[in-house]
Amino acid sequence: MGISTGMDQEKLRQISAKISDGTASEEEIAWYHRYCVAAEQAAMASGTNIPDDEDTRAEMYRQIRRRIDRKKTGLSVKYRYAAAAALTGILAATVFLYRPATHKDQPAAVAAVSQNIPAGGNKAVLTLANGKEIMLSDAGAGDIVKQAGLRIYKTATGEIVYEATATGNASDTGINRIATPRGGQYSVVLQDGSKVWLNAASTLSYPVNFSAGERRVTLQGEAYFEVAKNADRAFKVITATQTVEVLGTHFNVDAYSDNALVRTTLLEGSVKVVTAPGTQLMLKPGEQARLNNQTGALQKSNVSEEDVIAWKNGYFIFNDTWLSDVLLQLSRWYDVQVDLSTVPRIRYSGTIPRRKTLQEVLAMLEFTGNRHFEIVNRTIIVK
The missing domain is CATH 2.60.120.1440 (Jelly Rolls)
Known part of the structure; x- marks a missing residue:
């Protein structure tokens, strides 16, 4: 499946909107997941060259924030989790599509975040x-x-x-x-x-x-x-x-x-x-x-x-949650420490599957909160 055409980008936006309001068909949800998996794999693969379109990235960012910040969706519990997972998928795909990490252009501090600490x-x-x-x-x-x-x-x-x-x-x-x-x-x-x-x-x-x-x-x-x-x-x-x-x-x-x-x-x-x-x-x-x-x-x-009870069902759900509380939850699940002295008083909203690696979670937080995270000796530090 291609991941860089304008047609696919538009289809991605349309289907993510349907997933959010509960009208997506099984075929559309299946297409969405295949797209995000392909996008992530392609962006992480060595030598991937994906254009960095600021206008498209900004528009996708606004779409993501508008939907994941919505407190009530009117969906069933099961479907709400499915929609949340899908919206998280578009967030992850956006990070990799529009901010591909390469050894050439990433500073040393970002390399620290790339430590592959698996989920619990x-x-x-x-x-x-x-x-x-x-x-x-x-x-x-x-x-x-x-x-x-x-x-x-x-x-x-x-x-x-x-x-x-x-x-x-x-x-x-x-x-x-x-x-x-x-x-x-x-x-x-x-x-x-x-x-x-x-x-x-x-x-x-x-x-x-x-x-x-x-x-x-x-x-x-x-x-x-x-x-x-x-x-x-x-x-x-x-x-x-x-x-x-x-x-x-x-x-x-x-x-x-x-x-x-x-x-x-x-x-x-x-x-x-x-x-x-x-x-x-x-x-x-x-x-x-x-x-x-x-x-x-x-x-x-x-x-x-x-x-x-999102944790029991395999998710972190942050609903206007202080960053210090977010990081405490991550520290327990990924068995790392947190330097709370560097944590600003900001709040986060969004949904992240607990199966993601710490690297992936911090990349999402960086994208949505305009903050930088480092891992030094298994300690998360906020910049």
């Missing part, structure tokens, strides 16, 4: 009640261990599942722990059927078997919960500064220690957020509780549910 993946350590550690990325599918009336196994898709067996001591409530490193994520199905997705640099501690009175887990970092309904046993998520109490619901808790706020977002059902001093808030779907780690103030607001 499914990595975690499972620590059993007896202290035994299991590297889950190294474990094959099938049984991992049996303990306390439970079979713990890994599925073919890499998920850890706790399943009750007919034998064993189901009253054993010894604590297990699953921890993801920086650059890792993992999901686990607990003994009661509740499912938890852990983001990077997060730890979940939980009983092998929940007690008769309640289901209590402890979280450091960020996790998305789909709690199995049980009216007789409340499910509680304990963090350093608050407790989230539910019976059966879907919600996300972002409790990283280096964040200024602890954010609890409800997607389905109802939850009660209780702070250490005893302040309480009830949430409805679409609401987020924000606990200030310094002042202890607890407030709630309406948020985009899809944006909050």
Whole structure:
């Protein structure tokens, strides 16, 4: 497929507009993806000579910004992610089409960004009640261990599942722990059927078997919960500064220690957020509780549910997000550091697949924010 004709450029704009408003056909979406893949491959290939048309680049930039900054699209959740991925594709294609990197014309500082740091993946350590550690990325599918009336196994898709067996001591409530490193994520199905997705640099501690009175887990970092309904046993998520109490619901808790706020977002059902001093808030779907780690103030607001759980679905979604917060998210997923002393007070909006390399992500941020990024000794520095 050619990538430099005016006809293709016009068709690209037309189809990206249709993807954005939800009217694109399957054939148009397929053409769009083939175009972007071909454009990126051609631009990155050695010796590619693609014209740098400032007027076309500016027009495409305006089109991209107008669409990715739109807060509500009216699309279904699934289609919104498809549209977001497509719009990110045009952003990436624009970077490579109109700013091709060559050894001849790029300064040394840009070469630092070209360090190919890959995206994170499914990595975690499972620590059993007896202290035994299991590297889950190294474990094959099938049984991992049996303990306390439970079979713990890994599925073919890499998920850890706790399943009750007919034998064993189901009253054993010894604590297990699953921890993801920086650059890792993992999901686990607990003994009661509740499912938890852990983001990077997060730890979940939980009983092998929940007690008769309640289901209590402890979280450091960020996790998305789909709690199995049980009216007789409340499910509680304990963090350093608050407790989230539910019976059966879907919600996300972002409790990283280096964040200024602890954010609890409800997607389905109802939850009660209780702070250490005893302040309480009830949430409805679409609401987020924000606990200030310094002042202890607890407030709630309406948020985009899809944006909050984008990480679970394979995306970064930035919606008027401070650059410092953007870089903190990147640092956890790509296992790098950030020099926050150089970060300006600017905001970003846009969507980026988490499968992209750090090089590709920073190139997108440079293009959309008119800032330069360097990577020095695995530390992101903003110029």
